Amino acid sequence: MSLNDNWTSQAQHELDKIEIPQNALNQAVMQGARKAKQRRTTLRVAWPTLVAAALIFLFVTSIRVSPAFASAVSQLPGMERIVEYVQGEDDRGLLSAIQNDYYQALGISQEVNYKTLTIDGVIPDEQGMVVFYTIESAEGVEFRGESHKIFANEMNIPSSYNYNNPDAQKQGRFEDTVHFHYENPVDVTTRNYTFEVQLKDAKETTFSIDFELPNPMKPSKVYTLNQDVEIDGNTLHFKEAIVSPRKIGITISYDAENPDTIYNIEKMELRDQKGEVWGTIQNGVTGTFNEDNTEITYYYQSSYFDEPEQLNLFIDRVQALPKGEDYLLVNFIERKVLYAPPYADLKVTVTGDNSLTLNMQQVNDSFSHGTLWTAHTETQEKVFLASEGFSTHNGRHHVEAQYEIDTFLGDTKIEFNAYPHYLDGSAEIQIIQ
Amino acid sequence: MDAELVERAKIRDEVAFLTLIQTVQNDLYRTAFAFLQNEHDALEAVQEVTVRVYQQLPKLRQPAYAKTWMIRIMINYCHDQFKRKRQILPLFNAVERGQTSAAEFPFFELIQTLPIDRQRLLYYRYYIQASIEEIAAIETLPIGTVKSRIHKSLELLRKKSNNQGGDRDVFERQLDFTSSARTGQD
Numbered sequence: 001m002s003l004n005d006n007w008t009s010q011a012q013h014e015l016d017k018i019e020i021p022q023n024a025l026n027q028a029v030m031q032g033a034r035k036a037k038q039r040r041t042t043l044r045v046a047w048p049t050l051v052a053a054a055l056i057f058l059f060v061t062s063i064r065v066s067p068a069f070a071s072a073v074s075q076l077p078g079m080e081r082i083v084e085y086v087q088g089e090d091d092r093g094l095l096s097a098i099q100n101d102y103y104q105a106l107g108i109s110q111e112v113n114y115k116t117l118t119i120d121g122v123i124p125d126e127q128g129m130v131v132f133y134t135i136e137s138a139e140g141v142e143f144r145g146e147s148h149k150i151f152a153n154e155m156n157i158p159s160s161y162n163y164n165n166p167d168a169q170k171q172g173r174f175e176d177t178v179h180f181h182y183e184n185p186v187d188v189t190t191r192n193y194t195f196e197v198q199l200k201d202a203k204e205t206t207f208s209i210d211f212e213l214p215n216p217m218k219p220s221k222v223y224t225l226n227q228d229v230e231i232d233g234n235t236l237h238f239k240e241a242i243v244s245p246r247k248i249g250i251t252i253s254y255d256a257e258n259p260d261t262i263y264n265i266e267k268m269e270l271r272d273q274k275g276e277v278w279g280t281i282q283n284g285v286t287g288t289f290n291e292d293n294t295e296i297t298y299y300y301q302s303s304y305f306d307e308p309e310q311l312n313l314f315i316d317r318v319q320a321l322p323k324g325e326d327y328l329l330v331n332f333i334e335r336k337v338l339y340a341p342p343y344a345d346l347k348v349t350v351t352g353d354n355s356l357t358l359n360m361q362q363v364n365d366s367f368s369h370g371t372l373w374t375a376h377t378e379t380q381e382k383v384f385l386a387s388e389g390f391s392t393h394n395g396r397h398h399v400e401a402q403y404e405i406d407t408f409l410g411d412t413k414i415e416f417n418a419y420p421h422y423l424d425g426s427a428e429i430q431i432i433q
Numbered sequence: 434m435d436a437e438l439v440e441r442a443k444i445r446d447e448v449a450f451l452t453l454i455q456t457v458q459n460d461l462y463r464t465a466f467a468f469l470q471n472e473h474d475a476l477e478a479v480q481e482v483t484v485r486v487y488q489q490l491p492k493l494r495q496p497a498y499a500k501t502w503m504i505r506i507m508i509n510y511c512h513d514q515f516k517r518k519r520q521i522l523p524l525f526n527a528v529e530r531g532q533t534s535a536a537e538f539p540f541f542e543l544i545q546t547l548p549i550d551r552q553r554l555l556y557y558r559y560y561i562q563a564s565i566e567e568i569a570a571i572e573t574l575p576i577g578t579v580k581s582r583i584h585k586s587l588e589l590l591r592k593k594s595n596n597q598g599g600d601r602d603v604f605e606r607q608l609d610f611t612s613s614a615r616t617g618q619d
Contacts (some may be wrong), residue, residue, distance in 0.1 A: 007587065010540045011559035017537055018463045021472060028476045029458050032483025033451055156444050350521065353608050 042058075076417075082121065082132055085177055093302030094130065097123050097245050102218065102304040110209050114138060117207040119195055124213060125244040126185040126220050128159065131195055136173045140201055148178045151194035158183040181288075188219045197308065202220040218304070222430060231318060232423035234258040234267065238313075241431045247281060248300040250313065250431070261326040263418045266317035266366040270300050270431065272308035310433055316426035317364060321419050328372075328414040330356060340412060343421040351400075354386075358399040362392050362420060369418035371399045378410035439496035450490075450518055457500050460561065461507050466522050467560070468511035482507045494570075501563045501571045508553050523612070543590045551586045558583055 029379045082103065086094045097103060102123060109118040115137040115333065123130040129150060135141060150157050163178040190212045198206045225238040235255035242249045254262050259302045264287075270278040303311060321341055328348060329339035335350040346360040358371060371390060375383040388401040397420065403412075441449035458492075461482060465475035485506050493502055544555050553572070557563040565583075569576045582597075 007540065007555075007559045008562065014538045014541055015463050015560060016465070016529055018466045020459055020462055021476070024472075024476055025462050025479060026455075028480040029451070029454050029483055032480040033447070033454065033487070035480070036484040036487030037447065155494075157492055158445065 019101075081175060083179065085132070090279075091281070091301050093245075093247060093300075093304065094123060096302070096305040102245055102305065104214050106211055106214070108206050108209055108211050111119040112207055113201075113203050113205045115141065115199070115205055115207075117197060119209055119211060122193075122211075122213070124217050124248060125246050126182075126188050126192075126217065127244050127249070128179065128181045128246060129193075130246065131178050131180070132175070133178070133195075133197070134173065134175045137215070138172075141174075141201060143425070147196075147198045148180070149194075149196040150180045151196070152186050152190045153192050157186060176380070185220075188217050190217070198396045215415075218245050221304075225250075225429070225431065227429050229427040229429055231425040231427055232260070232320075233259050234262065234318075234320065234423060236262070236318075236427070238429055243302060243304050245302060245304045247302050248304075248321065249297045250300070251297045253295045258323075260320035260322050260423065262423070263319040263321075263416060264369060265298065265315050266364060266422075267315065267426075268298060268300070269314045270303065271312050271314060272303070272306070273310040278303055278304075308432065311425075311431040312428055313431050314426070314428045314429050317366060318423040318425075319367075319419055319421065319427065321416065321421055324414060326419075328416075329411055330414065331411050332356075339419070341419070344419070352402075354405055355400070355402045358397075358401075360397050360420060362395050362397045364420065365392075367397060367418070367420040368392060371397070371416060371418050372401045373415040373417040375403055375412050377412055383412070434497055434499045436496040439490075439493070439499045443490050443493065443496075450487060451500065455485065457503055460500065460504060464504055464507045464556070464560070465511060467538065468508065469514060478507065478510055482510050485510070498563075498567045501557055501561060501567050504557065504561055505553065505571055508556060512549055514552070539594075543594060545584055546593065551582060551600055554579060554583050555586055576613065 019284055020119045060395050079098075083095070083098060086098060103121055104124065105121040106119045106120075109116050115135060118134045118136075120134055122132070122134040131150075133149075147162050148163060150159060150161075157180070159180045159182045161178055161180045163176055192210065193213070194208060194210050196206065196208045198204060221243045223241040223243070227238045229236045229238065235258060237255065239251040239253060241251075268280050273276075281299045281301065287296055289296050321343065325341045327339065327341075328337070330337050330348070330350050332353050334351055337348045337350060340346050340348045344360045344363055346358060348356060350356045366390075369390070370388050372385055372388055374385065377383060384404040384406040386397060386402045390397065390399045392398070438449050438453055442453045461479050462475055465478035465482075466472070469475050469478060482503070486503050489506065493499060495502075495576065532552045540559070544552050547555070550572075555566060557568045557571070558565075561573075564578050565576055568574075572579065574582075
């Protein structure tokens with residue numbers, strides 16, 4: 001065998017011999033992109049991300065702040081508002097972070113298009129960050145769907161986030177708070193960040209502010225649990241608990257042999273040796289699934305700074321449907337419902353070529369969830385939920401949903417994300433002993 | 434590579450991501466085919482690498498080198514596939530490769546006799562025509578090291594190519610034997 005000494009032309013000559021099946025290749029790329037998006041969306045928010053403000057206040061039992069602490073913080077400029085906010089969120093973990101001087105004041109501003117954004121301060125940890133900021137503007141600022149981003153060392157940190165914005169349009173001076181929840185944790189030594197906000201005004205004003213944390217982050221504490229709990233014939237495996245300054249994440253998996261498909265756990269509380277209670281996160285990312293949906297992590301208010309000697313997790317109201325009865329079968333074209341679970345007085349109506357409504361008994365007033373999930377066509381093609389709205393009224397839960405395809409041919413099987421039907425029983429396990 | 438497009442894809446702009454993949458899909462496919470030697474596996478590789486690129490994109494430091502970076506992900510995927518297949522069907526795989534590729538892809542076949550990291554360097558340089566600077570950045574090696582490794586690898590390949598026909602090593606003889614044995618059975 002003799003080789004051309006011009007390596008590049010030899011290589012190119014070899015590549016030219018490879019024919020490209022263009023259609024199949026396009027399809028492979030599209031399928032890959034879809035799969036990627038799907039793996040990403042499996043990091044779904046298990047509980048409602050943005051519960052309407054009115055609803056949140058139903059849960060609020062205001063945190064007590066000692067008068068001494070209240071007067072101490074009011075000496076610091078801007079702190080009153082931050083304490084007020086944390087009290088409003090009813091997050092004792094965040095309040096405790098502030099009381100323990102973990103809130104990092106920044107006061108860094110940037111002016112763009114005659115609007116000024118100031119980062120008042122942050123509460124950071126390896127899994128995410130809370131950013132408190134203020135915008136001052138002579139003109140009105142449109143608030144619908146502006147975007148927030150966070151970068152570490154100039155690299156975007158993929159994250160989900162939630163923010164408040166009580167009014168869609170504001171003028172003058174106003175304050176907001178955004179919670180970032182990172183898909184993957186950052187290194188505990190990360191000090192340099194960039195916070196970016198893009199407003200939906202005519203000029204799409206974008207603020208981008210670099211900042212360095214004044215103090216180092218505190219590392220998360222990891223507790224390995226590896227405990228199995230049985231409720232109503234189903235095994236729940238508690239894997240680990242990660243306690244960070246902002247929240248506690250507890251990772252659970254469900255045994256594949258379980259007779260029921262488990263959806264959400266409506267009542268979860270952490271209690272210390274004195275009976276003090278840390279609840280779940282009420283507003284924001286309250287749970288995430290891992291890539292292949294085999295594990296779920298629930299988030300609680302943090303006990304990081306309180307350092308309880310003992311911490312127990314109490315769970316109740318575990319949503320579940322028996323396997324084999326855990327789906328909807330509909331035909332969108334014929335507007336027919338072929339199967340619906342016989343629980344909670346569920347009524348299903350197919351309203352269009354890709355849309356349907358559900359009406360069911362709410363059962364517990366803690367049931368407030370996006371109810372539907374992915375669908376499969378007869379040919380096993382996966383179809384994603386395009387949008388879903390839900391409301392509760394007079395003890396009934398009402399859902400309107402649309403799927404991401406124009407027309408479904410044949411029967412379509414739809415999975416649930418939540419269902420107001422519960423396992424019989426509750427459980428308690430030790431997290432810290 | 435359009436740096437702005439890469440930046441947009443990095444922050445999960447789906448249109449930008451798709452456009453980015455489409456600009457390199459032919460290179461990704463050819464790379465996969467060169468290593469895996471059949472259309473089915475190559476298409477599957479492109480699909481899986483699309484997912485991996487999406488997941489790893491936020492970690493990409495130099496957007497200008499996105500193409501070579503994606504080729505690296507592809508080559509690593511192909512090598513993983515080899516490892517798996519070898520565990521299951523070592524002989525069959527070797528025979529297949531011997532039969533189909535040697536005549537059509539002599540340079541590539543020679544490259545495959547090198548260690549994996551050297552294979553990548555030569556592939557980037559001659560098949561993808563990446564600059565030495567780009568290769569150094571993607572492999573996080575000093576420029577001088579990239580140059581000398583490519584140079585030494587080519588020296589080695591020149592020798593191998595000249596020796597072929599007369600002085601075959603044991604592996605090649607075995608390969609030849611199993612090929613003819615199969616032909617005899619057919």
